[in-house]
Amino acid sequence: MNGETGRPRRRLRLGALSVALTATLALLCCTGGTAAFFLTELGGDSAEQMTQMSVECTGDFEVNVTGRMPRLSQYGDGQLRNAARIIKVGQDMKVPPRGWVVAVATAMQESGLRNLANRTVAQSGDLPNEGVGADHDSVGLFQQRASWGSVAQRMNPEYAARKFYEKLLTVQEWERLPLTVAAQKVQVSAFPDAYAKHETLAAQIVDALAGGAARTALVAGRQTCDAASGQEIAASGWTAPIAGGVGSGFRTASRPGHNGVDIGAGKGTPIHAAASGRVLVSRCDPDNGGGLSCDVDGYPGKGGCGWFVDILHAGDLITRYCHMVEKPRVSVGQHVDAGEVIGEVGSSGNSSGPHLHFEVHENGDRSSAGAIDPVPFMRTRGAPLRRTG
Structure with a gap:
C-alpha cells in the first residue's frame, strides 16, 4: 500500500523465474557439499512460473508502449503495456534502469500492473479503470493516496509513475538499497517486505520490454551490459561475487x-x-x-x-x-x-x-x-x- 495511515493492502500472488541448467569444464578440486536443509521464509508466494525468455542486452533500451507485448504467463497485454508506460516515464526522466525495476516491482505488488480505481470511483463511472482496489482513497498503478494528487491524476499511469520516480530520486543512495527498502521509502506500506518477491520477475519484464536493460550496471559512468561485478550492481540487483x-x-x-x-x-x-x-x-x-x-x-x-x-x-x-x-x-x-x-x-x-x-x-x-x-x-x-x- 501507499499512504500515511499504514492501512493494509491485499497481497498479490505472482511467480518466480525458473533457470535452465548447463555445464562447464572441470579444473580446480573442491566440494561445496553440506548437509541437506530446507527453508522457504523469504521470497513469498509460489504460483505460475514466468515463461522462459532469452533476452539479449542490446544497448537499445527504448521501450515501445504501443507495440506488441511479449507473452508472459502471469500477465496480459494490458498489464505489460502498463509496465511499458512506467518504464517509458523512467526513460524520459533519465532515471537509471535500476529505478525501472524498482518501479515495476512496486506496481506489481500494489496493483498487479492494473490501473485500479476505488469503489467510489468505479461506481461513479467517471474514469476508465481496470478493476477495483481498496475501498479507501488509494487508486492507480501504485495505489497512491490523495496527498499524491487528484483522482484523475493518480489514475493517469504516466502521472503516477512520474510521482513515484520523483520521490525515489530523493532517497539517498537508492540504487544501492535492496529493492524492498527503496520501494518502502517511497510507498510507506503496511507490508514493507512485500516488494522483494517481485524483483526477479520485474527485472525480466524490464529486460523483455527494454532490450535487456536490467542486465546493465553503471561502470565508469556508463550503463554497460553484462558487466556487474563486485560493488558494481546490475539493474537486476545482482553482481558477480568476484571477477575471476x-x-x-x-x-x-x-x-x-x-x-x-x-x-x-x-x-x-x-x-x-x-x-x-x-x-x-x-x-x-x-x-x-x-x-x-x-x-x-x-x-x-x-x-x-x-x-x-x-x-x-x-x-x-x-x-x-x-x-x-x-x-x-x-x-x-x-x-x-x-x-x-x-x-x-x-x-x-x-x-x-x-x-x-x-x-x-x-x-x-x-x-x-x-x-x-x-x-x-x-x-x-x-x-x-x-x-x-
Missing part, C-alpha cells in the same frame, strides 16, 4: 557431484554478496573438533566447504560461498546488501588452491537437490561469471 574466471564447472562428466563452480582468484581477494539478503549460515565446514581447522589451507580429500556463507535472497534463492581464508565477516541473521564484502578468498576445506566455490540454489533448498548452474543464472542477471579456457 570459472574453472571447474557445474556437475561435469568427471565431477557430477560438483554443485557449483570454482572461480579462480588470489588469496585474500574480497568476496561480495551476489545480491541483497539475509545470512543463513556462517561457519567452518566441517566443524567436528577433530583437528580439521578451517584456519589453515585445506587439501583434496579433506572434505567440506571450509569457512563458508549461505545467503537467502528474495524469491527463495540461496547463494553459497566456500573456502574462505578466515572466519567470514558476516554472522547468521545479518542482512547484507548486494556487493557487500562478506569474506576473502582462501583455500580452506576440500581445496587444492585459492579460489571461490560459488553455488546458487532455488526453492529455498540448500541441499544438492536445489542447486542450479550459476553460469547461466548469473548471466540472466547481467552479472556473468567468466569462463576460462
Whole structure:
C-alpha cells in the first residue's frame, strides 16, 4: 500500500523465474557439499512460473508502449503495456534502469500492473479503470493516496509513475538499497517486505520490454551490459561475487557431484554478496573438533566447504560461498546488501588452491537437490561469471 495511515493492502500472488541448467569444464578440486536443509521464509508466494525468455542486452533500451507485448504467463497485454508506460516515464526522466525495476516491482505488488480505481470511483463511472482496489482513497498503478494528487491524476499511469520516480530520486543512495527498502521509502506500506518477491520477475519484464536493460550496471559512468561485478550492481540487483574466471564447472562428466563452480582468484581477494539478503549460515565446514581447522589451507580429500556463507535472497534463492581464508565477516541473521564484502578468498576445506566455490540454489533448498548452474543464472542477471579456457 501507499499512504500515511499504514492501512493494509491485499497481497498479490505472482511467480518466480525458473533457470535452465548447463555445464562447464572441470579444473580446480573442491566440494561445496553440506548437509541437506530446507527453508522457504523469504521470497513469498509460489504460483505460475514466468515463461522462459532469452533476452539479449542490446544497448537499445527504448521501450515501445504501443507495440506488441511479449507473452508472459502471469500477465496480459494490458498489464505489460502498463509496465511499458512506467518504464517509458523512467526513460524520459533519465532515471537509471535500476529505478525501472524498482518501479515495476512496486506496481506489481500494489496493483498487479492494473490501473485500479476505488469503489467510489468505479461506481461513479467517471474514469476508465481496470478493476477495483481498496475501498479507501488509494487508486492507480501504485495505489497512491490523495496527498499524491487528484483522482484523475493518480489514475493517469504516466502521472503516477512520474510521482513515484520523483520521490525515489530523493532517497539517498537508492540504487544501492535492496529493492524492498527503496520501494518502502517511497510507498510507506503496511507490508514493507512485500516488494522483494517481485524483483526477479520485474527485472525480466524490464529486460523483455527494454532490450535487456536490467542486465546493465553503471561502470565508469556508463550503463554497460553484462558487466556487474563486485560493488558494481546490475539493474537486476545482482553482481558477480568476484571477477575471476570459472574453472571447474557445474556437475561435469568427471565431477557430477560438483554443485557449483570454482572461480579462480588470489588469496585474500574480497568476496561480495551476489545480491541483497539475509545470512543463513556462517561457519567452518566441517566443524567436528577433530583437528580439521578451517584456519589453515585445506587439501583434496579433506572434505567440506571450509569457512563458508549461505545467503537467502528474495524469491527463495540461496547463494553459497566456500573456502574462505578466515572466519567470514558476516554472522547468521545479518542482512547484507548486494556487493557487500562478506569474506576473502582462501583455500580452506576440500581445496587444492585459492579460489571461490560459488553455488546458487532455488526453492529455498540448500541441499544438492536445489542447486542450479550459476553460469547461466548469473548471466540472466547481467552479472556473468567468466569462463576460462
